[in-house]
Amino acid sequence: MKYLITGGAGFIGSNLADQLIENGHKVVVIDDLSTGRLENINHLSDNDNFEYHVANIMNYGLLEYLVEQADIVYHLAAAVGVRLIMENPVETIITNVRGTENVLEACSKHNKKVLIASTSEVYGKLQELNGGIDLLNEEDDWMLGPTSKRRWAYAASKSLDEFLSLAYYDEKKLPVVIVRLFNTVGPRQRSRYGMVLPNFVKRALLNEKITVHGDGEQTRSFTYIDDVTWALTELMEREGVFGQIYNLGNGEEISINELAELVKEKADSKSEIVHIPYEEVYGPGFEDMQRRTPDITKIQEAIGYEPQYNINEIVERVIKYYRTR
Numbered sequence: 001m002k003y004l005i006t007g008g009a010g011f012i013g014s015n016l017a018d019q020l021i022e023n024g025h026k027v028v029v030i031d032d033l034s035t036g037r038l039e040n041i042n043h044l045s046d047n048d049n050f051e052y053h054v055a056n057i058m059n060y061g062l063l064e065y066l067v068e069q070a071d072i073v074y075h076l077a078a079a080v081g082v083r084l085i086m087e088n089p090v091e092t093i094i095t096n097v098r099g100t101e102n103v104l105e106a107c108s109k110h111n112k113k114v115l116i117a118s119t120s121e122v123y124g125k126l127q128e129l130n131g132g133i134d135l136l137n138e139e140d141d142w143m144l145g146p147t148s149k150r151r152w153a154y155a156a157s158k159s160l161d162e163f164l165s166l167a168y169y170d171e172k173k174l175p176v177v178i179v180r181l182f183n184t185v186g187p188r189q190r191s192r193y194g195m196v197l198p199n200f201v202k203r204a205l206l207n208e209k210i211t212v213h214g215d216g217e218q219t220r221s222f223t224y225i226d227d228v229t230w231a232l233t234e235l236m237e238r239e240g241v242f243g244q245i246y247n248l249g250n251g252e253e254i255s256i257n258e259l260a261e262l263v264k265e266k267a268d269s270k271s272e273i274v275h276i277p278y279e280e281v282y283g284p285g286f287e288d289m290q291r292r293t294p295d296i297t298k299i300q301e302a303i304g305y306e307p308q309y310n311i312n313e314i315v316e317r318v319i320k321y322y323r324t325r
């Protein structure tokens with residue numbers, strides 16, 4: 001099989017490329033290197049089953065040509081990371097909306113199976129309502145903050161991608177599946193775009209201050225990249241998944257304070273853990289969410305997904321990765 005991965009030089013895309021090549025497939029990557037890096041795919045460049053194009057998915061002509069050549073498409077190209085959204089809102093919205101529109105249009109024209117990467121951000125603040133619902137389910141309502149709070153632009157743009165994907169499925173019979181990724185972590189994730197684990201690990205290894213935003217009592221559930229790439233490949237080998245939305249995450253929850261302590265301990269670090277207000281990091285117009293924990297029953301039933309890595313192993317692996325760099 002020949003796979004096209006948009007955003008294939010990024011953290012998740014490049015790990016997915018490795019997995020697909022390992023499984024004996026051909027992989028073509030299109031990436032504009034806005035957040036992706038050649039360094040993530042350099043090791044594949046001599047492989048006959050691998051090809052990459054440094055280009056933007058706004059280039060519809062090239063995109064359509066690559067889609068036509070492929071059997072299956074993974075659409076992972078997006079503007080991601082809370083910091084990027086806070087700093088470049090125009091680019092975020094346009095990349096996420098127009099880029100996905102292009103991918104869906106090209107896949108529809110050539111009738112290619114496609115997986116659209118969405119995000120757990122689309123649930124917004126749902127878990128905080130009325131004391132919070134327990135686990136986020138694909139059929140739950142969404143609850144975003146006001147449009148004056150920039151953070152929600154990411155969720156809104158991705159929600160529109162989901163609506164458009166389902167519209168293509170219903171109206172044009174496009175075989176499309178949507179995956180809502182929860183906090184995914186592992187090797188190649190960059191600290192630059194604000195993600196918490198690479199930031200904590202980098203600072204811990206340098207014995208610099210570990211900065212926890214807000215009171216640190218907000219929780220997240222982290223999924224190791226290998227669990228994610230396994231599920232992404234498995235999903236596209238099934239038939240019954242099209243027209244469906246799946247949470248892809250890990251039910252295990254940890255507070256950011258606990259995460260800071262865990263990283264410090266496992267890295268054997270002398271870092272001081274400090275708390276800083278959100279405004280200081282992101283400027284005005286930022287609103288965080290207190291919890292974000294998935295109900296993963298649907299994907300478990302669809303493909304037998306069971307996360308293999310707990311938070312202890314995840315932190316150890318990320319520390320090991322940074323130590324060797």
Ligand code: UDP
Pocket residue numbers: 082183194195196197199200211212213214218220256288289
């Ligand atoms: N965070 C933090 N320190 C950092 C980076 C992030 O305390 O150096 C917090 C952030 O405010 C959020 C959580 O960690 O509450 C997860 O942040 P991340 O950007 O990794 O993902 P999010 O879940 O917000 O998309």
